[in-house]
């Protein structure tokens with residue numbers, strides 16, 4: 001279980017937040033966490049890598065750190081397709097619009113979308129969460 005109930009933290013609390021989630025706060029992890037947890041945002045690993053350009057952080061470190069943060073519940077992945085994965089620092093339940101023309105992901109609060117019918121779950125499983133992506137495109 002993760003203990004991250006608040007992800008919007010100021011930088012002085014980042015080190016403690018990482019420790020609280022059983023993450024050793026290396027300098028690079030703190031730098032990455034400061035960038036991505038400062039506000040609710042969607043970003044790809046490559047965008048994060050570009051933002052970290054001046055910090056001399058390798059691509060492997062960025063991917064490994066994001067994987068660790070996902071595992072610990074600090075960010076959640078939003079998988080548009082296998083080649084397009086966003087990370088979301090808003091870990092509260094919500095849904096997304098994905099604009100296929102612009103590539104922009106925007107939040108849909110969960111109280112704005114309801115399912116009238118929920119299929120029976122396969123035997124031996126339980127619901128982990130519902131993530132709905134509504135794909136949109138600009139009108140021509």
Ligand SMILES: [Zn+2]
Nearest residue numbers: 088090106107
């Ligand atoms: Zn989101």
